[in-house]
Amino acid sequence: MSLDSDKKIRLAIFASGAGSNAENCLRFFHQHPDITIPLIVTNNPQAGVIAIAEKHGVPCRIITNKQWQQPENGLAVLAEFAIDFILLAGYLALVPGELIRKYPHRIFNIHPALLPDFGGKGMYGKNVHQAVFDKGVDETGITVHEVDEVYDEGRILFQISIDITPNDTPESIESRVRELEYAYLPGIVEKLLLNNI
Ligand code: GRF
Numbered sequence: 001m002s003l004d005s006d007k008k009i010r011l012a013i014f015a016s017g018a019g020s021n022a023e024n025c026l027r028f029f030h031q032h033p034d035i036t037i038p039l040i041v042t043n044n045p046q047a048g049v050i051a052i053a054e055k056h057g058v059p060c061r062i063i064t065n066k067q068w069q070q071p072e073n074g075l076a077v078l079a080e081f082a083i084d085f086i087l088l089a090g091y092l093a094l095v096p097g098e099l100i101r102k103y104p105h106r107i108f109n110i111h112p113a114l115l116p117d118f119g120g121k122g123m124y125g126k127n128v129h130q131a132v133f134d135k136g137v138d139e140t141g142i143t144v145h146e147v148d149e150v151y152d153e154g155r156i157l158f159q160i161s162i163d164i165t166p167n168d169t170p171e172s173i174e175s176r177v178r179e180l181e182y183a184y185l186p187g188i189v190e191k192l193l194l195n196n197i
Contacts, residue, residue: 008032009193012039012083014091017125019049021089021110021181026056028186035193039081043068043093071098078102085193088147089185092124097149107147108192110185112177114159115143119152129174132164139163140173142180144188158188 011029013022022040029035040053040060053060059081063074075098078086088095088109100107111119113128118140123131132140141161146154162176 008034008036010039010082010084011035011037011189011193012041012078012081012086013037013049014041014043014086014088014095015049016042016044016047016092017049017090019047019052019090020178021185022049023052023056024182025087025089025186025189026052026058028190030056032190035190039077039083041074041077043091049090065093068093068096068099071096074099075102086147087189090124094149094151095147100147100149105146108157108189109145109147109152109154110181111143111145111152112174112181113143114139114141114161115145115152115156119143121151123152126170126174129170129177132173133168133170137164140177142177142184144185144192157192158184160184 013025015022026037029037037058040049040058042049042060042062043065045062050060061077063077067073084106086103086107095107113132118128118131139161141159143156144158145156148154160180162180164173
């Protein structure tokens with residue numbers, strides 16, 4: 001049984017970069033019976049995700065870090081779109097405390113490594129995979145976690161790992177981790193929103 005169409009759970013995606021995970025989620029939730037993505041938010045006027053939102057016919061609002069200094073600006077946009085949950089997918093800014101308090105346990109982040117290792121300030125994009133490679137660890141993976149006011153320290157909700165092989169390079173690690181993100185993130189978000197995790 002699905003929810004009435006006007007009762008769908010409304011997820012906003014926040015992204016700062018290319019937005020390939022955002023696009024993967026837009027595809028996955030297109031015509032989903034219970035969940036819809038009515039809004040993309042970016043803090044970066046140059047972000048690739050803006051064109052992706054346009055391609056999928058989803059409104060994209062640019063809210064810069066400066067604008068977030070008055071959190072009521074961003075909160076008003078989320079209220080306008082009646083947003084229930086937020087997914088950070090490559091969103092490179094600290095989420096203001098006001099937003100976290102407005103959406104307790106309803107903001108999730110995807111991190112391209114196995115937290116609590118390889119997280120925190122500066123640990124984004126290629127830096128993460130380079131650090132994993134340099135440390136010589138034998139596995140990496142992805143983490144989906146709740147967002148609180150400290151970078152990458154919210155409650156861990158889901159992890160999956162892959163072995164690092166002697167042939168791996170930072171680039172191959174990155175592309176293998178991306179495959180994990182594409183394969184798992186939408187389904188995990190679906191479960192979280194439908195309260196199955
Ligand atoms: C992804 O690797 C995600 O895990 C991380 O930032 C990257 C975003 O890539 N948080 P994209 O913008 O979704 O292509």
